[in-house]
Amino acid sequence: MKNIAVIGSGTMGNGIAHVFAQNGYKVSLIDISEQALEKAMATIGKNLDRQIKKELIDEAKKQDTLANITTYTSMESGLGDTDLVVEAATENIDLKLNIFKQLDSICPDKTILASNTSSISITKIAAVTNRADKVIGMHFMNPVPVMKLVEVIRGYATSDEVTESIMELSRDLRKTPVEVNDYPGFVANRILMPMINEAVYSLYEGVAGVEEIDTVMKLGMAHPMGTLQLADFIGLDVCLSILNVLYDGFGNQKYAPCPLLVNMVTAGAKGVKSGAGFYDYSHGTKDLVVAKQFKK
Template sequence: MKNVTVIGAGTMGNGIAHVFAQNNFEVNLIDISEKALENALHTIERNLDRLVSKDKISAEVKEGTLKRIKTFTSIEEGVQSADLVVEAATENVELKKKIFQQMDDLSPADAILATNTSSISITEIAAVTKRSDKIIGMHFMNPVPIMKLVEVIRGYSTSDQVTQVIMELSKKLNKVPVEVNDYPGFIANRILMPMINEAVYSLFEGVAGVSEIDTVMKLGMAHPMGPLQLADFIGLDVCLSILKVLHGGFGNPKYAPCPLLVNMVAAGKLGVKSGEGFYDYSESRKAEKISKQFS
């Protein structure tokens, strides 16, 4: 396996492309937006520069990584020679099904098709293809170049051989793969999202403030980041989507999204990516903090 195609040039997609290319895979990165592809390459280069500055990689490795990434706006062109296609589009089941139908029709017959979904059923996605035995989940963690875990999710029909290939492949990326079965939220988000949701409920019910809730979890439970700050980092819209999948999949009210989370998403307060969530990330706020430091 040498040729990898990544569909989606957002935060996860460019991180996945970066990791494969840095580990000597030829990578085709696909997105319908030329601007998104340009931004992805800039992000990858900036992250590589950071690694060079910390002596984690050499300048030669950086240049080789960038040379191994080619960009496309056409799925048909980008998947023609793929051994593996990794879909990293928005967490929307209908969109993913549409992309997988295209991937199935246009990719080589023996190619493995993987999804980076954080909660959507692998079995449901596989059902729209003619190669359900070759459909699998590769749930990378954000930021992809740094985080070691890859949740490898096998659907109902995923073959043992394909699962083993992806487990070994993940190790070649210097990741730690963990095999799990296809249930809503898998393991990572089945455990994480109820915690985040409970933190939002605690805020909603006035038990404590944002910084107080996060401080308790950081200092009391040794979490590197509090649940509300982590939710901002993930994206509140993504958290809401995952909770809806959990709630719909299990039918248990404990997974019902907190009304505060629902309202914040409706208001466009999505966290870091929108400039405001439970915390304020706007440029004016950053400038205010900097001025205070030097005043």
């Protein structure tokens, strides 16, 4: 596989394109918004500059990486003779199903269709295509250029051959792939999201404040980032969406999202992306400032 297409140029999409391109793959980065594509390429450039500053790559490698990426605003023009498509659109089931229907009708029969979904059923996605054996989950972690893990999720009909191919491809990207089966939340989010939800409940029930909860998790559990800060970083809307997938998938009350999380997302407080969540990010520095709603 040498020709890769990435659908969606947001945080995950541009990171996935960056990693493929840096490892010598030709990448078609596809998004309906030209402005989003321009922003994505600027982000990739900045991330490559950080790698240069850390002496991980040189200027020539940066230019080679950027040259390996071509942007498109339509799937018809961007897919061509693609070996693998990685969908990295918003975590919305209807949107993803629609994208996969289109991919199935446009892509050659040989093309493997992968989703970067963090929780949505690969089996359900595969069911809207005529190539269920070639549909697989390829869940990268954020930030993609830094994090080593790729969850490789087998749908009910995903073939052994396709699974091994994606495992090997992930290793070629200098990632560590872990094969998991297709159940709600897979492994990473089935474990992570209940922890985040419990941290929100601890705040909601007045057990402790934002800083106190995060300090316990950083200093007591050796987590590099506090749980509530991590939720802000992931996006509170994304956390809520994944918890709803877990709750709907298992029907177990332990996955029910905390009412505080629901209210925050409803009010538009989505974390870093919106400028505020459990912390305030509008001050323009790297300092952690607790959002005014949670100050004592």
